[in-house]
Amino acid sequence: MVYFDSAASTKPRTEILDSFLKSNQECFANPSSAHALGREADRRLDAARKKILDAFRLPAQYQVAFLSGATEANNLAIKGVAFSYQNRGKKLLFSAVEHPSVLEPIRYLAEHFGFIPVPLAVDSLGRVSLDTLREAMDKDVILVSIMGANNETGAVNDLASLGAIVHEYPKAFFHSDLTQAIGKMDIPFSSLDLFSYSAHKIHGVKQSGALVYKSSMRLVPCLHGGGQERGLRSGTGSVALDESLALATSLAMSSAHQATAHVRALWQRLRDGLQEEPVLLNSTEEGSPYILNFSLRNHKASVIMEALSQKGFYVSTMSACSERTDQASATLLAMGLPKELAGNAIRVSFSEDNTLEEVDAFLSHLHQILKEVHPR
Numbered sequence: 222m223v224y225f226d227s228a229a230s231t232k233p234r235t236e237i238l239d240s241f242l243k244s245n246q247e248c249f250a251n252p253s254s255a256h257a258l259g260r261e262a263d264r265r266l267d268a269a270r271k272k273i274l275d276a277f278r279l280p281a282q283y284q285v286a287f288l289s290g291a292t293e294a295n296n297l298a299i300k301g302v303a304f305s306y307q308n309r310g311k312k313l314l315f316s317a318v319e320h321p322s323v324l325e326p327i328r329y330l331a332e333h334f335g336f337i338p339v340p341l342a343v344d345s346l347g348r349v350s351l352d353t354l355r356e357a358m359d360k361d362v363i364l365v366s367i368m369g370a371n372n373e374t375g376a377v378n379d380l381a382s383l384g385a386i387v388h389e390y391p392k393a394f395f396h397s398d399l400t401q402a403i404g405k406m407d408i409p410f411s412s413l414d415l416f417s418y419s420a421h422k423i424h425g426v427k428q429s430g431a432l433v434y435k436s437s438m439r440l441v442p443c444l445h446g447g448g449q450e451r452g453l454r455s456g457t458g459s460v461a462l463d464e465s466l467a468l469a470t471s472l473a474m475s476s477a478h479q480a481t482a483h484v485r486a487l488w489q490r491l492r493d494g495l496q497e498e499p500v501l502l503n504s505t506e507e508g509s510p511y512i513l514n515f516s517l518r519n520h521k522a523s524v525i526m527e528a529l530s531q532k533g534f535y536v537s538t539m540s541a542c543s544e545r546t547d548q549a550s551a552t553l554l555a556m557g558l559p560k561e562l563a564g565n566a567i568r569v570s571f572s573e574d575n576t577l578e579e580v581d582a583f584l585s586h587l588h589q590i591l592k593e594v595h596p597r
């Protein structure tokens with residue numbers, strides 16, 4: 222089995238699963254309970270928050286809200302800022318190729334609450350240019366949301382320079398969806414006012430993630446109730462989930478450089494091998510080495526993906542979230558690809574566990590399959 226779908230989800234590390242089990246066994250009390258066991262659980266949640274800030278080398282001016290993943294974090298960031306700061310302005314800026322968990326909350330806010338959505342066009346490599354952002358900024362902007370690395374193509378944005386432009390406007394906040402970026406590239410964390418990520422993209426467990434935000438910010442919560450997570454997200458906290466997120470984060474951050482160098486070698490080997498095939502590469506070396514997206518010129522991507530799957534090679538056609546809709550990729554269309562190619566892409570996504578031998582085996586099976594399967 223060759224798993225090349227880590228952008229959809231990674232395999233949890235044994236070390237993280239062990240910590241999850243152990244925490245559940247020894248720290249099951251409700252962190253809101255007033256007795257010693259509850260206080261211990263609460264203390265451990267705070268220690269997990271600190272471990273996350275330390276992993277990102279962020280000062281205590283930032284806070285960590287434990288959530289169910291990046292979808293919830295993106296929703297909280299966007300709705301939380303919009304509802305809280307609506308008196309400052311109404312415009313919400315976002316790159317045209319954001320994940321649906323950014324696009325949909327913005328669409329909802331526009332449809333039901335009169336916010337003004339401003340999509341930022343991307344260049345042919347899928348990035349927001351500094352000029353595009355500069356031209357769209359004005360005093361009515363309260364939030365700019367631009368992802369670190371794109372989940373379909375791996376395109377990487379220059380968050381430091383984009384953040385500097387946003388912060389020329391003191392009323393605007395800069396949010397980034399870092400789900401595909403944490404542990405996979407250098408990130409200028411302190412250029413961001415808030416950011417989102419999910420544990421299962423960094424070998425943690427599913428339904429766990431965080432929004433990291435400046436503690437001076439006021440966010441209107443999405444979930445109301447007992448007031449946990451400093452009122453931002455009600456519901457009994459899970460020490461086991463949150464400690465496992467902290468462990469996944471610190472492992473991802475401490476191994477980032479080594480892991481990325483290894484994965485870059487895989488990416489280059491795959492890119493070189495694909496030059497021999499009738500494909501168009503939609504990812505470039507400037508992007509994340511964890512994702513290589515290519516369009517098939519002569520074959521149907523879903524047929525090739527299935528043929529690969531039957532041989533034990535697991536890849537995606539676009540992102541897992543939109544894979545079953547059978548539409549052209551909005552991301553690739555936004556990058557200027559014609560519909561036939563935008564609807565016919567395969568995404569290979571790596572983890573540091575993959576090997577050059579797996580890439581070679583993939584290339585030779587793909588070559589064989591493309592020869593055997595009838596062109597469309």
Ligand code: PMP
Pocket residue numbers: 228229289290291292293320322368370371372398400401419421428430540542
């Ligand atoms: N943002 C990006 C860029 C993603 O790739 C994903 C996962 N596909 C999400 C957000 C949502 O993450 P989750 O499903 O863990 O909530």
